[in-house]
Amino acid sequence: MVGFDDDLIQIKDRLNGPRSKRKVISIVGMGGTGKTTLARNVYDDPLIVYHFHVRAWVTISQEYCVRDILLSLLDSLRKLNDKMHRESEDELAEHLYKILRPGKYLIIMEDVWNTQA
Structure with a gap:
């Protein structure tokens, strides 16, 4: 992952910082x-x-359905x-x-085209 070392460290620091x-x-x-590659490296990092x-x-995409997003998350x-x-x-x-409430969670939402998604 050439050129993203500083970005990777910064994101990991923010995620592991004060709760x-x-x-x-x-x-x-x-x-x-390389946005997805950076996110995947954060997601798979042993500390994370x-x-x-x-x-x-x-993955959200330009055309999305809330039900499909929920099913994908559960999957x-x-x-x-x-x-x-x-x-x-x-x-x-x-x-x-009920799954997310008791602990700390990380959700990567890839390919989001607008904030309403």
């Missing part, structure tokens, strides 16, 4: 500049794996089962809330 309610760290730039009890990765967390495919968005959100 707050929530942090949003945006990695922005033109396509093909140790520090966050729950980690999930979801990424390895908590998705066949019954959940028939549940409402509210029920899926409740499952996700």
